[in-house]
Amino acid sequence: MRKKLPAFILFIFLIILSAGIQFAYSQKINSDSLETVLEKSPDLEKITIYKILSEYYISNTPEKAIKTANKLLILAEKLDSSGIIDYCYEILGEAYYFQDNYSKSLEYFEKYLKNQIKEQNEPGLARAYNNLGIVYRALGNLDKAIECYKKSLEINKKNNDKNGLSSSYNNLGVLHEYLNLFSQALDYYQKSLDLELELGDNDGISTSYLNLGGIYLKLKKYDKAIAYCEKSIAIAESNGYNITLEITYDILYQIYKETGDFEKSLIYHEKFYDLKNKRVNEETNTQIAELELKYNSEKDQQKIKLLNRQKKLRSLLNYFFITAIFLFLIESFLLIRENKKRRKNNQLLRLQNAEMLQHKEEIETQRDEIEAQRDEIIRQKDLADEQRDQILKQNKDITDSIEYAKNIQIALFPDKFTLQKILNKGFCLFKPKDIVSGDFYWVAQVENKSVIVVADCTGHGVPGAFMSIIGINFLNEIVFDENVLKPSDILNQLRKKVVKTLVNSSKIDEAKDGIDMSLIVIDRENMKLQYAGAYNHLYFIRDHMLEVIRADKMPVGISSKTMEPFTNHEIDIQPDDLFYMFTDGFADQFGGPNKKKFRIVNLRDLLLEIHEKRIEEQKQIIFETFINWKGSQPQVDDVLVMGIKI
Numbered sequence: 001m002r003k004k005l006p007a008f009i010l011f012i013f014l015i016i017l018s019a020g021i022q023f024a025y026s027q028k029i030n031s032d033s034l035e036t037v038l039e040k041s042p043d044l045e046k047i048t049i050y051k052i053l054s055e056y057y058i059s060n061t062p063e064k065a066i067k068t069a070n071k072l073l074i075l076a077e078k079l080d081s082s083g084i085i086d087y088c089y090e091i092l093g094e095a096y097y098f099q100d101n102y103s104k105s106l107e108y109f110e111k112y113l114k115n116q117i118k119e120q121n122e123p124g125l126a127r128a129y130n131n132l133g134i135v136y137r138a139l140g141n142l143d144k145a146i147e148c149y150k151k152s153l154e155i156n157k158k159n160n161d162k163n164g165l166s167s168s169y170n171n172l173g174v175l176h177e178y179l180n181l182f183s184q185a186l187d188y189y190q191k192s193l194d195l196e197l198e199l200g201d202n203d204g205i206s207t208s209y210l211n212l213g214g215i216y217l218k219l220k221k222y223d224k225a226i227a228y229c230e231k232s233i234a235i236a237e238s239n240g241y242n243i244t245l246e247i248t249y250d251i252l253y254q255i256y257k258e259t260g261d262f263e264k265s266l267i268y269h270e271k272f273y274d275l276k277n278k279r280v281n282e283e284t285n286t287q288i289a290e291l292e293l294k295y296n297s298e299k300d301q302q303k304i305k306l307l308n309r310q311k312k313l314r315s316l317l318n319y320f321f322i323t324a325i326f327l328f329l330i331e332s333f334l335l336i337r338e339n340k341k342r343r344k345n346n347q348l349l350r351l352q353n354a355e356m357l358q359h360k361e362e363i364e365t366q367r368d369e370i371e372a373q374r375d376e377i378i379r380q381k382d383l384a385d386e387q388r389d390q391i392l393k394q395n396k397d398i399t400d401s402i403e404y405a406k407n408i409q410i411a412l413f414p415d416k417f418t419l420q421k422i423l424n425k426g427f428c429l430f431k432p433k434d435i436v437s438g439d440f441y442w443v444a445q446v447e448n449k450s451v452i453v454v455a456d457c458t459g460h461g462v463p464g465a466f467m468s469i470i471g472i473n474f475l476n477e478i479v480f481d482e483n484v485l486k487p488s489d490i491l492n493q494l495r496k497k498v499v500k501t502l503v504n505s506s507k508i509d510e511a512k513d514g515i516d517m518s519l520i521v522i523d524r525e526n527m528k529l530q531y532a533g534a535y536n537h538l539y540f541i542r543d544h545m546l547e548v549i550r551a552d553k554m555p556v557g558i559s560s561k562t563m564e565p566f567t568n569h570e571i572d573i574q575p576d577d578l579f580y581m582f583t584d585g586f587a588d589q590f591g592g593p594n595k596k597k598f599r600i601v602n603l604r605d606l607l608l609e610i611h612e613k614r615i616e617e618q619k620q621i622i623f624e625t626f627i628n629w630k631g632s633q634p635q636v637d638d639v640l641v642m643g644i645k646i
Contacts (some may be wrong), residue, residue, distance in 0.1 A: 047075055047084060054091050062095040069095065086115050086124065093131060097138070100596065106135050126155040126164050130171065137175055140601075145175055166195040166204055173211060177218075180545060180608075186215055206235040206244045213251050222255050229255070246275040409436050409465050412472045414443045422450045425645040427619035431585075431626070432638045438464015439583050439638035442472055444479050448525045451479055451490075454536065454642050455517040456583035458557075464638070470501060471515050471556075487519045487532035488568035495556045495566075502558055514557020518581040522573075522644070529579070531569045539580040539604065540571075541611045546604060577646040578611050585637035586622075591629040598629050615645050 050072035057065035069091040076084035089112035096105035109131045116124035133148035149172050156164035173188035189211045196204035209232035216225035229248050236244040249272035256265035338344070419428060422443040430441065438457040443450070453475060457467030474497045478484045484493055494515075502513055518536035522529050531538045533551025540547045549569050554561040587600040606625060610618050622641055 044079075047072060047079075047081075050075070051087070058091060058094055058098070062098040065095040066092060066099075082115065082119065086112055089115070090127075090131070093135075097135060100138075102135055102139050106132070106139075109135060122155050122159055123161065123164070126152045126159070126161065126168075128152075129155070130164075130167060133171060133175075137178070142175065142179065146172070149175065162195050162199055163201075166192045166199070166201070169195070170204075170208065170211070177211075177215060182215055182219055186212070189215065202235050202239050203241060203244075206232045206239070206241055209235070210244055210248050210251070213248065217251055217255055217258075220258075222259050225255050226252065242275055242279065246272060246279065249275065409440075409469065412469060413440065418445075419443055421445070422452065423642075423644060424450075425615055427615050427643050429619050429623055429639070429641040431623075431635075431640075433585070433635045434462075434638075436462060436465035437638045438468060439585065439640040440468040440472060441640060441642060442475050444475075446479060446483070446485060448523060449485055450522045450524070451485065451519070452522070452581075452642070452644065453517060453519045454581040454583065454640055455515050455556075456536065456585075456638070456640070457515050458513045467513060467515060470498065471517075474498065485521055486568060487521055487530050488566040490519060491517065491532050491534060491556055491566040495562070498557050499562060514555035514559070516583070517556055518551060520579065520581070520644075522646075524646075527573050527646075529571050529573045531571075532566045534566065536581065536583065538569075539582075539607060541578040541580075541608065542574065542576075544608075544611075546608050546611075573646050575646055579644045579646075580607055580642070582641040583638065585635075585639035586626055586641060588637055589626065589630055589633075589639070590636060591631050591633045595633065598626075615643060618643060 050068055054065050054068040054072060057068060069088050073085065073088040073092075076088060089108045093105045093108035093112065096102075096108065109128060113125070113128040113132065116128050129148045129152035133145045133152065136142075136145035136148060149168055153165065153168040153172070155161075156168055169188045169192035173185045173192060176182075176185035176188060189208055193205065193208035193212070196208055209228045213225045213228035213232060216222070216228065229252050232244060232248045235241070236248065249268045253265050253268040253272055256262070256268065414422075419441075422445050428441055430437075430439070432439070440455050440457070442453040442455070445451075455468070455471055457464045457471065471494070474494050475490070477497075478490055478493045482493070484490050494517075498513075498515065514534075516535040518531070518533045518538055520529055520531045520538065531549055533549075534554060534556045535551050537551050538549040540549060549571075552561075552564075552566050554564065554566075582603070587598050587603050589598050590596065591598065606622065610621050613621070619641075626639060
């Protein structure tokens with residue numbers, strides 16, 4: 001069995017070693033220099049350097065933090081140091097969280113939790129449950145997140161850890177605010193603030209004031225919101241908490257905008273963007289400096305390699321010249337000594353002339369070969385040009401065909417007059433990725449009932465368009481010819497027809513083609529709404545609260561649940577109720593400052609933020625939000641969003 005290094009000795013050694021190394025790099029961490037030092041360092045010194053590098057990388061390049069932490073973990077396991085192993089688990093959990101790889105983040109935080117349970121380390125347990133709560137919240141498992149936060153809270157209460165208690169109360173407040181449970185969120189934020197005031201934690205106090213201001217903005221209690229935001233600003237400005245200032249300015253901008261004080265709204269809007277632009281510029285300058293440092297380092301290495309090559313070349317040339325001079329002297333000596341042997345020399349000259357003539361003939365032969373190769377290259381270029389022109393023509397023919405297919409697909413969609421008549425107070429935002437689309441919408445009016453469909457077929461472009469044509473034709477048959485008006489029955493019938501079509505086309509083994517769909521039937525006379533969905537949920541806002549009516553987790557197509565019926569939901573509706581249906585194209589779009597997905601959570605927040613505005617203005621805001629988020633990134637999928645106001 002491997003000998004275990006005493007924990008106390010290792011701890012003291014690492015503190016001394018870390019202090020020395022951190023002092024040497026206290027002005028500015030040069031990761032390249034540390035990487036160079038690592039090559040010649042003993043294991044114990046490597047541990048400290050790896051810790052410095054991993055903590056530096058965690059906020060800049062998480063992928064490097066993962067690589068460094070894994071190397072540190074190998075050394076820690078070699079020395080059997082449980083403290084360093086726990087540190088690695090926490091770093092890896094954080095790094096994977098910053099990469100949005102929540103499954104890996106959860107894996108390492110759970111390893112950290114097991115070690116804390118084994119070691120009966122209660123402060124570590126509290127921190128472990130807090131980290132797990134953050135990951136579960138990101139995964140959307142809110143019940144599990146609350147459970148972990150409360151376990152962390154209980155341990156901190158037991159140990160009277162006021163810093164830990166403040167963090168737990170704050171996290172619970174954030175989670176309850178996300179669930180729109182504002183009274184509970186206010187209570188948790190206030191408890192966190194009381195502890196931070198007792199501890200004198202200015203950063204935490206400023207953040208808690210900011211959180212309370214944000215809650216009161218959502219509750220439309222503007223005076224309280226302004227008061228808390230001004231308290232937050234007073235602390236943040238005096239201590240240089242720029243991130244807190246940036247968010248607080250944005251909240252005050254929204255408050256004064258909603259209260260109609262546009263002059264103050266403009267002032268805080270400008271302050272918000274000044275801080276945001278400054279932060280972005282600083283981050284950009286840091287990245288540029290790192291790139292310049294890396295470039296200069298690589299450039300210096302190239303110079304060294306070039307100088308070494310030049311040195312070797314000079315040595316070879318010197319050797320060549322010395323050899324040539326030596327041979328020349330020998331030849332001169334021989335010529336002088338053999339001057340009398342003219343005939344032999346003449347014969348030698350004739351031989352040399354013959355060799356020169358042979359060289360000349362060889363050169364002429366090589367010239368002819370080069371000319372032949374040149375002619376072949378010209379011929380190949382002409383052939384390539386001809387093939388390029390042919391490809392361009394084929395591409396134009398294909399594009400023209402798809403453009404014609406677009407006209408056919410649009411002809412199957414409801415015309416604008418019919419769509420607006422059925423939607424009444426509603427909007428439809430439709431932005432295909434390609435010329436033709438795999439997303440489609442369909443409406444029908446049968447007696448006093450309005451049928452509205454938002455659908456996403458497998459794929460986009462031409463394959464998706466074919467599936468959309470199949471779906472629209474079958475919907476016309478089911479609703480108009482077979483007079484089926486119950487949403488779940490419509491989806492059941494549509495699935496039968498789609499499956500039968502795919503089976504007849506020999507695609508039963510692929511199990512890939514299908515349609516994700518949300519379908520509602522509105523009876524405005526009796527104020528009833530029925531809904532059924534295949535993967536696509538229905539979003540419902542009433543009294544400033546957003547609810548999700550969940551769809552069945554199966555497509556309108558071939559799946560393991562082909563025989564299970566779709567669920568029919570029925571709700572009583574009221575004037576001013578808002579319903580939203582959309583496909584996954586908006587939420588899956590990459591963009592923003594970090595080139596990440598927009599995500600469904602942000603789309604839900606956007607709908608809740610704009611739901612009180614006019615329906616036409618909502619459509620414009622949603623469209624502008626998508627365009628601004630996408631920026632220069634390519635559109636990844638078709639986008640379809642529909643809103644209906646009762």
